[in-house]
Amino acid sequence: MNNQKELIIDKIEKNFSYPLKQGNLKVLEDVSLYMEVGEIIALLGPSGCGKSTLLNIVAGFEKPDKGQVVFMGKTVIAPSPERAVVFQSATLFPWLTAKQNIAYGLKLHKQKQEVIKEKCKKYIELVGLQGFENYYPAQLSGGMQQRVALARVLVLEPRMLLMDEPFAALDAQTRIKMQQLLLSISAQIKPTILFVTHDVEEALILADKVYVMSKLPGRIIRQVEVPFKRPRSISIIGTNGFSKTKREILQLLFE
Numbered sequence: 001m002n003n004q005k006e007l008i009i010d011k012i013e014k015n016f017s018y019p020l021k022q023g024n025l026k027v028l029e030d031v032s033l034y035m036e037v038g039e040i041i042a043l044l045g046p047s048g049c050g051k052s053t054l055l056n057i058v059a060g061f062e063k064p065d066k067g068q069v070v071f072m073g074k075t076v077i078a079p080s081p082e083r084a085v086v087f088q089s090a091t092l093f094p095w096l097t098a099k100q101n102i103a104y105g106l107k108l109h110k111q112k113q114e115v116i117k118e119k120c121k122k123y124i125e126l127v128g129l130q131g132f133e134n135y136y137p138a139q140l141s142g143g144m145q146q147r148v149a150l151a152r153v154l155v156l157e158p159r160m161l162l163m164d165e166p167f168a169a170l171d172a173q174t175r176i177k178m179q180q181l182l183l184s185i186s187a188q189i190k191p192t193i194l195f196v197t198h199d200v201e202e203a204l205i206l207a208d209k210v211y212v213m214s215k216l217p218g219r220i221i222r223q224v225e226v227p228f229k230r231p232r233s234i235s236i237i238g239t240n241g242f243s244k245t246k247r248e249i250l251q252l253l254f255e
C-alpha cells in the first residue's frame with residue numbers, strides 16, 4: 001500500500017438520477033466523498049437514501065450525471081478488480097467448493113498454479129476457513145459463505161473493498177464475529193474500505209469516519225470522526241465515547 005495520506009477517491013459527483021417512465025428520480029445531490037489509503041469509511045443513512053447507488057458509482061457500475069470518481073489519480077469509467085465489491089448475499093457458485101470459488105478469479109486472470117495455491121492458502125487462513133476448503137456453499141452456514149465471498153475478493157488483492165451491507169442478513173452473533181474478522185483483516189492487510197450500512201453500531205465499530213446521509217435525494221449531512229484508534233476491538237461498545245457518538249448520529253438521522 002502507498003502512504004496513508006494519499007487521496008484515494010476524489011468524488012465530485014453533483015447529482016445522480018434514475019430515468020423512470022414517470023420522470024427522473026433524483027437519488028443523489030451534491031455528494032463529495034474523499035478517502036485515504038487504508039481508511040474505513042461507513043456510509044450510513046435511512047433506507048432508500050442512495051447508499052448502494054453511491055457505492056455502485058464508486059464501483060463503476062453506474063455513471064454520475066455530473067462529476068467523476070477519481071481513484072488513484074484516474075477517472076473511474078468501468079468496474080475493476082482493484083475496487084472489489086462484497087454484497088449482502090454471498091452469490092457463490094454452488095457447483096464449486098469453497099476453495100474453488102476462492103480460486104476462480106485467479107484462474108480467470110490466468111495466474112500460475114503455484115501462485116493460486118499459495119494465495120488461496122493465505123486468504124483461507126485469513127478469513128478462518130481452514131478445514132472447510134472442500135465444502136460446497138450449500139454445506140456452509142451464512143457466516144461461512146460470507147467468509148468465502150470475502151476471501152474470493154481478497155485473493156485478488158484489491159486496493160479497495162466496496163461492501164454493501166455484507167453482514168445484514170446474518171444473525172446477531174455471527175454478525176459480531178464477522179465485524180471482528182473485518183477488524184482483524186483491516187489490521188493485517190489494511191485495505192481501504194467503503195462500507196454501506198444502516199446500523200449505527202456497526203458503523204461505529206468498523207469505521208474511522210461515518211458519512212451520514214439524508215433522506216432522498218441523498219446528501220452527506222455530516223462527516224463524523226469515530227473517536228477510537230486502531231487496532232480496535234468490539235469492546236468499544238458500551239464505552240462513554242461510543243454511546244455519545246451513537247446518540248449524536250441518531251439525532252442527525254431523526255432530525
Ligand SMILES: Nc1ncnc2c1ncn2[C@@H]1O[C@H](COP(=O)(O)OP(=O)(O)OP(=O)(O)O)[C@@H](O)[C@H]1O
Pocket residue numbers: 018019020025027045046047048049050051052053054198216
Ligand atoms: N435501478 C434502479 N432504477 C430505478 N430506481 C432505482 C434503481 N435502483 C435504486 N433505485 C431507487 O433509488 C433510490 C436509492 O436506492 P438505493 O438502493 O441506492 O438506496 P439505499 O440507501 O442503499 O437503500 P437500502 O438501505 O434500503 O438498501 C430508491 O428510491 C430506489 O428505489
